[in-house]
Amino acid sequence: MNTSQAYRASILHFPDKSNCPKQQYHYLEDGILVTRNDEIEFIGDYKNHINQYPDAILHDFSGKLLLPGFIDSHLHFPQTEMLASFGEQLLDWLTDYTFPVERKFADPQYASHIAKIFIRQLHRHGTTTGMVYSSVHKQAANALFQEAASHDMLLIAGKVCMDRHCPDWLQDTPQSAQQDSAELIQKWHNNGRLKYAITPRFAPTSSNEQLHALGDLAQQYPDVFIQTHLSENHNEIAWVKELFPERKNYLDVYEHYGLLRKGSVFGHGIHLEQSEWQRLQETQASIAFCPTSNLFLGSGLFDLAKAEQQDVPVMLATDVGGGTSFSMLKTMGEAYKICQLKGNQMDPMHGLYLMTQGAAVGLGLEDSIGNLNPGTSADFVILDPEFDELSALRFEHHRTPQDMLFALSMLADDRAIVATYVAGNAVYQSDTFTTKGAQ
Secondary structure: OOOEEEEEEEEEEOOOOOOOOOOOOEEEEEEEEEEEOOEEEEEEEHHHHHHHOOOOEEEEEEEEEEEEOEEEEEEEHHHHHHOOOOOOOHHHHHHHHHHHHHHHHHOHHHHHHHHHHHHHHHHHOOEEEEEEEOOOOHHHHHHHHHHHHOOOOOEEEEOEEOOOOOOHHHOOOHHHHHHHHHHHHHHHOOOOOOEEEEEEOOHHHOOHHHHHHHHHHHHHOOOOEEEEEEOOOHHHHHHHHHHOOOOOOHHHHHHHOOOOOOOEEEEEOOOOOHHHHHHHHHHOOEEEEOHHHHHHOOOOOOOHHHHHHOOOOEEEOOOOOOOOOOOHHHHHHHHHHHHHHOOOOOOHHHHHHHOOHHHHHHHOOOOOOOOOOOOOEOOEEEEOOOOOHHHHHHOOOOOOHHHHHHHHHHHOOHHHEEEEEEOOEEEEEOOOOOOEOOO
16 A cells, blocks of 8 residues: 555654754644655644645544654563562562563463563553563564564564573573574564564573673674663672673673674663773663663662763663563653652653664664654654543643653553554554544
8 A cells, every 4th residue: 555644643753863862852733744654754744734745644633642652672571471570679580480480481372372462562552662582482582573573563572591590491502592593583683674682681591601602693693683681680790790700790791702782782780880881882782771670679770860971872661571561651750760869850851762762773773763754664652641631630731742741751551542553554542532534
């Protein structure tokens, strides 16, 4: 189909690809977004440009807010069903909850079942791109990629690799981790919009031999992403020092094995040494800031101001299931609270940037996602700021874009999501809302 679709709404995004989150947003109170097939064709003022597209099918979302689709930079597909399990700290959490749940993903049918729920929840909450950890099982990663492909979704994911300090029924080996990952890369990386991430769970669960094998794989495939965990918890950091006494610090373990580069995304990074900040900046690696998880597991308070000062790319992430919600809006609200506790303020525009354009820049994907520029993929979300009685009261007299975003980050959940579009197709639509004049 080559028919143009036009969407009328208030539109907000960051068109500039430079790293200026607080200043470079573009807001159209009465805007029009035109898509053709799977790409954005035009963005501008509605009244001055609607006549340029007389044949476009119009979807009138007047009074609603159209944003780029949200990018969730760190979450665990197999942990979908263990969301909101009663608290432990990190290492006990893995033993008591995570590993037993992940065992189920040896069954391809079960993995496929949860993959459908997982992708549906992303879309229901306005997330159009995720950077995702699968389980140790190759077939689970296949199920996840297959489900994302059915929606033409840009998904970055990888099979978790771990060959020690976990139950033997969840272990792979250095050889199988390398071989399975290589086969998944060949099958899925750059297959349509899909991307692969080499995924050692974290340094303690990979032997030196496995880290070496994965580093060799990273060298063989220089455009593949890398994802793992870094400095989430004090006990974890002490454990890494015991296991790798010859390395300078936690990040140096990954660097030694060739797993630190642009395209490496490290979950958490709460308790970093100055030399680690410096190496992250020099290599252009990124940190996934996971506020709900950090609070839920009692891991600590991430220093966003320090990351900005060190010029290290940061992106927001839910970290489901240590994180407590699939909602990037709620995640943004919790990030604001963490910044308050650290003595800083996170501007709402900065928060939006970290889950749209900022995440795309950190991933090197700003030419295709994260903004609403013509030529990029038509991944976007439409929100209703007045999704219930309380929010309607909140916006009765004051409705600047900053105010809307901030209030939504505190009040909103999936009820605020009117529709989510991936590659120009509606992958989620609220049952309670229909567009005016949509055809």
